[in-house]
Amino acid sequence: AEDLKDRYAATLRDVLKDTPGVFVETRYGQELRLSVRGSGLARGYHMRGIEVLQDGVPWNLADGSGDFYEVDPLSLRSVEVYKGGNGLQYGASTLGGAIDFVTPTARTAVAPNLLRLEGGSFATFRASATESRAAGSWDGLATLTYNRSDGSRAHSDSRDLYLNGNLG
Numbered sequence: 073a074e075d076l077k078d079r080y081a082a083t084l085r086d087v088l089k090d091t092p093g094v095f096v097e098t099r100y101g102q103e104l105r106l107s108v109r110g111s112g113l114a115r116g117y118h119m120r121g122i123e124v125l126q127d128g129v130p131w132n133l134a135d136g137s138g139d140f141y142e143v144d145p146l147s148l149r150s151v152e153v154y155k156g157g158n159g160l161q162y163g164a165s166t167l168g169g170a171i172d173f174v175t176p177t178a179r180t181a182v183a184p185n186l187l188r189l190e191g192g193s194f195a196t197f198r199a200s201a202t203e204s205r206a207a208g209s210w211d212g213l214a215t216l217t218y219n220r221s222d223g224s225r226a227h228s229d230s231r232d233l234y235l236n237g238n239l240g
Contacts, residue, residue, distance in 0.1 A: 080190075081145035082198070082219070088171075093155055103141060109155055111168030122168035123159055127175055127238075130163060140173075144234035146188065146200040147215040149176040177240055178204035178211035196221040212239045 081087045085096040085104055095107040111121030119138050124131045132138040152172040154162060159170030176182070186202040197220045204213035214237035223229045 084140060084143060084145060087145050087148070087151055088153075091151075091153055094153060103139070106140070106171075108153065108168040108171070111166060121166040123162055123164035123170040125162055125170060125172040128162070128172060136166075142234075143173050144200075144215065144217050144236055146198075146217050147175055147202075147234065147236040148173055149180060150174045175236060175238065176204070176213060177238060178206040178213045181213055194222045194224055210240070213237060 075090075079086065083098070083104065084106075085098055088094050088096045088106075093109050095105075097105045099105050106119050106122060108122050119140070120136060124138055124140050126143065131140065152174060153169070154164065154171070155169040156167060157169070159168070162170040162172065164170040178184075181202065181204040184204050186200075188198075188200040190196075190198040198218065200215065200217040202213065202215040205211065214235070217232075217234040217236075219230060219232040219234075221228075221230050
C-alpha cells in the first residue's frame with residue numbers, strides 16, 4: 073500500500089512492474105499481457121494460468137482466461153501476489169498462482185476525502201475523487217476516476233471513466 077501511494081499508476085503495468093516474477097507488458101491500448109512465473113506466456117491475448125481476484129472475489133471467466141483492464145489502479149489499497157502453490161487457497165490451480173486487488177473500505181481509507189489531479193504530455197489528464205464515511209457498524213466508500221489522453225500516435229487516444237464503491 074505504501075508503494076502505491078505516491079506511484080504513477082495509469083495501468084496495472086505501472087502497479088506491478090517492480091514485482092519479482094511478474095511480467096506485465098502493454099499489448100495495445102489498455103490490454104495487457106500478464107504472466108507470473110512464466111504462466112500463459114504463449115498467449116497473444118487475454119490471460120491464462122492466473123487466478124485474478126478483487127477483494128477475494130474471482131474475476132476470471134469460466135475457461136480460466138480473463139481481462140483486468142476494468143481495475144482502476146487509483147482505487148486500490150494494495151495488490152497481493154501469490155505465486156504458484158501459494159495461490160491454492162484462492163482457487164488457483166496452475167503455475168501462475170493468484171493476484172488479489174484489494175480495495176479500501178471507509179475504515180481502512182487513508183482519509184475520508186481524497187482528490188488527486190494529474191496532467192502531462194499529449195493532453196493527458198487524470199482526476200480521481202474518493203469519499204468515505206463510517207457511522208456505527210456501517211461504512212461506505214466510493215471512488216470516481218476519469219482518464220483522458222490523446223496519446224503519442226494516431227489511434228492511441230483514450231477516455232476512461234471508473235466508478236468503484238463498497239458498502240458494509
